[in-house]
Amino acid sequence: MSESVQSSVIKIVQELLVDEKQAGPITPAMISEKIDLALMLKPQWKQDVDRESVTDELIRRFSVWIGDDTSLTDDRGHEPWLDSSRKEEWRYWQRYREMIEKDLSWDIADKLDKSTDKILGMLEDPLREGQWSRRGLVVGHVQSGKTASYTGLVCKAADAQYKIIIVLAGLHNNLRSQTQIRLEEGFLGYETNSTHDVLKRVGVGLIDSDMSIKPNCATTRADNGDFGGRSANPLSITPEQRPWLFVVKKNKSVLVRLLKWIQAHVADSLVQDGEPTPSSAKDLPLVRKRVTKFPLLIIDDEADNASVDTGELVVDENGKADEEHNPTTINKLIRRILNSFSRSAYVGYTATPFANIFIHERGETRNEGPDLFPSAFIQNLAAPDNYVGPATMFGLASPEGRTGQVPLIRPVEDYQSGEEGTGWMPVGHKIDHVPVSGGDHALPLSLREALNSFILACTIRKLRGQGKKHCSMLVHVTRFNSVQKILKSDIDDYVKHARQTIGRGIEDGDALATLHDLWSRDFVPASAAVRELGLGDVPSAELVWQDILDTLPGVLDDLEVRMINGTAKDALDYEQNKEQGLKVIAIGGDKLARGLTLEGLCTSYFLRASKMYDTLMQMGRWFGYRPGYLDLCRLYTSPDLIRWFKHISDASAELREEFDLMANTGATPREFGLKVQSHPEMMVTSQIKMRSAKTLNLSYSGELVQTVTFPTDHSALKRNLVAGRNLLMQAGEPNQRSTVKADFNGGAKEWSGHLWRGVDVSTVVDFLDGYSTLSAAHRVNSKVLAEFIRKMAATSELTQWTIALLGTQSGEAYELAPGISVGMSRRKSESDTGNRYSIGVLLDPTDESIDVSSAQWDAALALTVSTWEKKGKKSTTAPDVPSGLALRRIRGEGSTGVKGQPEKGLLILYVLDTARAGEKEGMDWKRPRNLKGAPPVLAFALSFPGSASIIKVPYKVNNVGWENDYADSAEYIVNNVAWETVYDTLQQ
Incomplete structure (x- = not known):
């Protein structure tokens, strides 16, 4: 058919x-x-x-379900305008909706309609007279359909009479071209390739081909189709009905040409306040005139990349600064374009909003106008339940270990040798590195297995009826083009050898045996596990090996190996091969790291070692939608990156929960910005090497801080146990011994342990001063925490403390202080090597409720349920226990009928059994090697009540510790926040 x-x-x-x-x-x-x-x-x-x-x-x-978006808004100066009457004759949107309904359910299309209505409505009415400007940010998930959202927004904006629409589409030609193609299909309705004499209709143009609504476009899909001198000269905007679209790179030369053209050919009125103040960037055009006739909409894809005013320079592969991509210059140009219009709107789209949140809201200059802080709104896009995100790939931390993850990740450890700087692809290798694997093979065993995994994935997809769908493999191990070329040659040889032996049946025994072994020990159990989890629409019928064997030769014939170096050709290949499906192994560096979609991505081999939240998240090309083949996908990466992805998976979930709660309680983008800026977890969004000690200003109000990384040095562990002993002796007799009880409307709750109430703040501060946290544990630094509590106590907050020592009845008893014993808790170690004992989560979620009243519990539960309801319901089952975030909010700030108690803090202690920190083998526990003979570990959690206080504590980041953890990040082209600029500004 x-x-x-x-x-x-x-x-x-x-x-x-x-x-x-x-x-x-x-x-x-x-x-x-x-x-x-x-x-x-x-x-x-x-x-x-x-x-x-x-x-x-x-x-x-x-079977796909999607919740509702959540928003933080500030309506000052805004006039509501969008209602059903304005949408009655919206033809751009209607034809786009009809197009997407071919691939999406009506429910998803309806959600997209409501979501884009909300975004457009938070912008200004383009028919509103006078001078206005709106700034917003849309936060999606990596590879989750942001393009569909902003394409829908473009269509609706054009319907609403926005006349000039500029889409800023990344830093490289291939991403710009990919974006152009998608907007041709979803908005323009025709191909912009200038080589065609006859207009070729595509996408929405095949649904409604009325030439009277045909949008104008100043750019094309070609590699050199960006806005340039030749294409700009003949353009002249006239007061016609049809909008103009520009799809441009965030490139200095391109944006300069666009700004000059706007000033020369579109602007119609001199600026009212006279000659602009000369800019420090003297080579950039000034805003001398403004456009009053046409409203402007700028959509900034990957808005945290290059658009933020960081002062950083992008470097090329040789480490030389490239002025074309100076993010400060890009920021100035975007703002000058906006400032050239009396009526303008800016909407940034990103999956990693950390940098955008750090933009100073009042960073306004005369020539550039306001900075790009999303002062009007931040909208958090909901993802459908078939979206494969960080929580699905890496799970979420719990006291029992990580939960919810799919079994698709394969650790890679053979890319470097034990000797520093040696091996096939060692961390920190140079541009002249020659990758050589040991033995008879050019490629390490892990990469050969990954290639075999991709071959099997393509084969099984073909047998499942997906043979005409795109299949891609990502190989991202180096940023140097010269090293990528060697790697491409080696992978080419591997694929050719497989094609010759298996395709011709010549000496193919070893190759087929290797593939059969991989299929039986890896693919069969993984498919069964994903099927059992109910994810990915995995077919119920199992394949037999003979079917795979018969299909392999044809699949190998279709495989191509490509390097991705920023040309448009690579992005266009998917479009050109959409009828038969492209089967491609894509080898690249930074140009593969952000924005570019690899269609049908099945296998990822990824070794680059940045540890910044936004850099890592954007590099997660493996997130997205995998209908009917999720079980065939594999991620091969290093144990360090697995650990860091787990970490950011948890942090991202926490940040979204904070956002949802603030949206439910009517907070503004500015309030959320201040919250994130002082959040101790967000310090790792910077991507600059810090060359000297830097000061970060942190607040812990409303936060849960828990120790999850501990030293393995026996003397340090013993000192911490002594600190705990002294704490409990100073605290005196417990208010509740052996068993701690609390009664809530939902029933009684019991804990095994002891509880002290009304402990003076000095006792808690003495404990933290005597406790040694790892220097690498940036968020949980006992000395910084002690200083924060002292400062809060000086303002009459956090003066009285509840202390709980909790354990398990089944755990081996340990006497922490005279007469005070507790059953030790078990927390699994994430590694049995190195000088750290790292766990996932310390706290059980309900432990924070150990000292709340029934009224506080009820208020926190009501807030939790209300936040859940506003996100949309997938089922009729509402939360039956309050979230920790809601508990901390209610404890500190109170609610209707419930008084806040910001003076009360909560400290919870646990004793971890190091002898049971590994897997259980038979009747015995396996102790990790790095904990051999180690004493128990005293761990703690601090639950801080919410507070309106603006108290922050300075945290000195030592350059050595910082560079040890984040050294590789400075090599990346991805631009985030320059911390020294941000915090100097915040302190002022």
Whole structure:
């Protein structure tokens, strides 16, 4: 059956099923009934229709759920304007919606409609007279469909009469070209390739081809199709109905040309306040005139990349500064373009908003106008439940270990040798490095296995009926083009050898045995596990090896090996091969790291070692949607990167929870910005090497701080146990011994342990001063925490403390202080080597409620449920316990009828059993090697109540410790916040 017929059948049946969905779940029998009705309309389809394929697709569509977006807004100076009457004749949006409904369920299309309505409504009415400017930020997930959102926004903005729409599409030609192609399909409706004499319609142009609404476009999909001198000269904006679209790189030369053209050909009014103050960037055009006739919308894709005014220079592979990509210059140019219009709107899109949050809201200059802080709104996009994000790939931490992750990650440890700077691809290698693996093979065993994994994934997808879909593999191990070339040659040789031996059946025994072993020991169990988790729409039927064997030769013939170096050709190949599906192994460096979508990504081999949240998250090309083949996907990466991805997975989840709660309580972007700026976890968003000690200003109000990394040095562990002993002796007799009880409306809760109430702040501060945290544990530094508590106590907050020593009844008893024993807790070690004992999570989620009243519990639960409801409901089951975030908010700030108690802090102690920090083997526990003979570990958590106080504590970051942890990050092109600039500004 042709794809057009299949799409038609799916569309008709989907429309027939929409009303049925209200009555209950969509079943295969119901779908079959509607297929019969559809085929009655077109009997000629009966012979060819693949009913099973249609049924599978519709089950997938109707089983996807998506929650509601959440927003922080500031409506000062804003006039509400968007209602249903304004949308009655919106043709750009209607044809885009009809196009996406071919691939998406109606529910998802409806959510996109509501989401883009909300974003557009928070901007200003383009028909509003006078002078206005709005700044907003849309936060999505990596590889989660941000492009669909801003394409919908472009369509609606054009319908609403925004006349000039500029899309800033990354730093490189391939991403710009990819964005241009998607906007051609979703908005323009025609190909912009100048080589065609006849207009070629694509996407929405095949749905509504009325030339009277054909948008103008000043850029093309070609490699050199960016806004340039030749294409700019003949352009002249006139007061016509059709909008103009510009898809441009964030490149100094391009933006200078665009700004000059706006000033020379579009601006119609001199600035009212006279000659602008000369700029420090003397080579940039000044804003001497303004455009008053046409409203402007700028959409900034990857808005945290290059747009933020950091003062950093982008460096090329030789370490030389490239003025073309100076982010300060880019920031100035974007703002000058906005400042050239009396009516303008700016919307940034990003999955990693940390840098944007750190922009100073009042960073306004005369020539540039306001900075790009999202002062009007921040919108958090909800992801469908079939989105594979960090929590799915890496799980979330819990006291029992990580939960919810799929078994698709494979640690790689053979890329460097024991001797520093040696091996196949050692960390910190230079531009002249020659990758050589040991033995007879050019490639290490891990990469050979990853390549075999990709070959099997392509083969199995073909057997599942996905042979005409794109399949991609990412190999990202070096940023140097010269090293990538050697690697490409070696991978080419490997693929050619497989093609010759397996395809021709010549001496293929070893190759086939290796593939068979990988399939049976890895693919079969992984598919079963993903199927059991109910993820990825994995087919229920298992394949047999003979089917794979028969299909392998054809798949190997289709495989291509490519280097991605920033040209548009690589991005265009997916479009050119959409009928048969491209099977490509993509080798690249930084140009693969951000924004560029690798269609049908199955296998990732990733070794680059940045530890910055936003850099790492953006490099996670493996996040996204994997319908029908999630179980075939693999991520091969280093243990260090696995550990860091787990860390940022937890931190990102925490940040989104904070955002949702603040949105529920009516906070503004500015309030959220201040919260994030003082958040101790966010210090790792900087990507600059700190060459001297820097001061960060941190606040712990409303935070939960817990020790999860401990030294393995026996003397240090013993000193911490002594500090705990002294604390409990100073605290005196416990208020509750052996068992701690609390009564809530939801029932009674019991803990095994002891509880002290009303302990003086000096006792807690003495404990923290005597406790030694690892210098590498930047967030949990006992001395900084002690100083913060002292400062808060000076303002009459955190003066009285509750201390809990908690354990388990099944744990081996340990006497921490005379007469005070507790059953030791078990927390699994993440590694049995090195000088650290690292765990996932210390606290059980309900432990924070150990000293709250029934009224506080009820108020926190109400806040938790309210926040959950506003995100949209997937099921009828609401949370039945309050979140820790809500508990801390209520404890400190109170709510209606509940008084806040910002003077009360909570310290919880645990004694961890180092002899049971590994796996259980039979009847015995395996002790990690680095904890051999170690005494128990005293761990603590501090739960700080929410506070309106602006108290912050300075934290000196030592350059040696910082560079040890984040040294490689400075090599990246990705631009984040320059901490010295940010914190100097904040302190002022």
